[in-house]
Amino acid sequence: MSEPLYRKVVVKVGTNVITNNKGELDLQILDQLVSQIAALRKQGVEVLLVSSGAVGAGRSVVKLPSSLSPVASRQVLSSTGQIRLINTYAELFEQRGLNIAQILVTKSDFRDRLHYLNIRTCLASLLEHEIIPIINENDAVSVTELMFTDNDELSGMIASMMQVDAYIILSHVDGLFDMSRKENTANLIHTIDIATEHFHQYIKPGKSEFGRGGMLTKCHIAHKLARFGITVHIANGRTADILIDILNSEEVGTRFIAQKPVYGRKRWIAHSEGLEKGAVTINAGAETALRSPKRANSLLPVGIESVIGTFFKGDIIKICSENGEAIGYGMAQYSSEKTKEILGKKGEKPLIHYDYLYLMS
Numbered sequence: 001m002s003e004p005l006y007r008k009v010v011v012k013v014g015t016n017v018i019t020n021n022k023g024e025l026d027l028q029i030l031d032q033l034v035s036q037i038a039a040l041r042k043q044g045v046e047v048l049l050v051s052s053g054a055v056g057a058g059r060s061v062v063k064l065p066s067s068l069s070p071v072a073s074r075q076v077l078s079s080t081g082q083i084r085l086i087n088t089y090a091e092l093f094e095q096r097g098l099n100i101a102q103i104l105v106t107k108s109d110f111r112d113r114l115h116y117l118n119i120r121t122c123l124a125s126l127l128e129h130e131i132i133p134i135i136n137e138n139d140a141v142s143v144t145e146l147m148f149t150d151n152d153e154l155s156g157m158i159a160s161m162m163q164v165d166a167y168i169i170l171s172h173v174d175g176l177f178d179m180s181r182k183e184n185t186a187n188l189i190h191t192i193d194i195a196t197e198h199f200h201q202y203i204k205p206g207k208s209e210f211g212r213g214g215m216l217t218k219c220h221i222a223h224k225l226a227r228f229g230i231t232v233h234i235a236n237g238r239t240a241d242i243l244i245d246i247l248n249s250e251e252v253g254t255r256f257i258a259q260k261p262v263y264g265r266k267r268w269i270a271h272s273e274g275l276e277k278g279a280v281t282i283n284a285g286a287e288t289a290l291r292s293p294k295r296a297n298s299l300l301p302v303g304i305e306s307v308i309g310t311f312f313k314g315d316i317i318k319i320c321s322e323n324g325e326a327i328g329y330g331m332a333q334y335s336s337e338k339t340k341e342i343l344g345k346k347g348e349k350p351l352i353h354y355d356y357l358y359l360m361s
């Protein structure tokens, strides 16, 4: 391999990639994946692996009655399957002289800056000691409202938190296809430049059998990360040497071109969907000011129409447009109580400073 394209990557592998049609772990594919990661490590590439497959692996460990609730069966399958999954990885990496670590997280582990930084320190220390972190959602304890949409979202969060060069999503499909054409003539989209085109035009809604996310979630995350300056690849994890090819700059799968990098707190705020403590509704003038391409504007009380929930200084809050649609997130500079006192007034301090503001496009 020539000089690898990236120095640090997050690789996310989906259930459909690493399980066979009987739902069992596909040892041949896992072996192929591990050997590619080992080859990348030899080249000095730092790899964080996010692996789905716990629930899938659990299905081949225990047979559950159909009367069990979906939540309970997911808890049982994931907690039993995760052991099988991680043991398989441990054995395969050990054969290549590599150590792994298991990190199980829930969305609430990212709820405030301190927790977020704790996870970051943990992952950074593992990489520093040449241990490969294998991350999954802690499905046994994360229930409905605290769940990530799927592991594509979790991995996106890790990729942005760890400031990787690229986020590689290994799916069971070759990438994003242009579904606007007739099915049998669908074309693989090689690159997407989010500055000039939108992925929505290519997507067909729907999820595959065992996974949770679907192409729409993948593209949403890819778009978000490309905005932060991280290149995203969506490629087929069952294709031999796919990771090696990507890091060798071969044109495989779909690549979302990275834009100018954004760092620090803005990234954390951008991943706070569902973790907000409250919300504010703003008027049309304030929305126009926040979206101004000419200058960065902070959110002033004069443009705030209403306050929902209770929040304090330093909390993440959601920003909604006049019609109630979520348009962004930001860190409050003061409490909901104070905001209520001064909303609509001129000359007051900003509720959200532009450095702590993330607007969805």
Ligand SMILES: Nc1ncnc2c1ncn2[C@@H]1O[C@H](COP(=O)(O)OP(=O)(O)O)[C@@H](O)[C@H]1O
Binding pocket: 014, 015, 016, 017, 170, 171, 172, 173, 175, 176, 177, 178, 179, 202, 203, 204, 205, 206, 207, 208, 209, 211, 212, 213, 214, 215, 216
């Ligand atoms: N434009 C598209 N290109 C490719 N796949 C698409 C598209 N629109 C919808 N899909 C669906 O998305 C699925 C891939 O997403 P997902 O099931 O989450 O993959 P995985 O489980 O491999 O992570 C495909 O099976 C396909 O049916």
Ligand SMILES: N[C@@H](CCC(=O)OP(=O)(O)O)C(=O)O
Binding pocket: 013, 014, 015, 016, 051, 052, 053, 054, 055, 056, 078, 136, 137, 139, 149, 150, 151, 152, 210, 211, 212, 213, 214
């Ligand atoms: N955490 C779950 C996987 C959830 C998930 O996002 O699955 P997938 O869409 O296959 O990546 C598991 O390990 O079974």
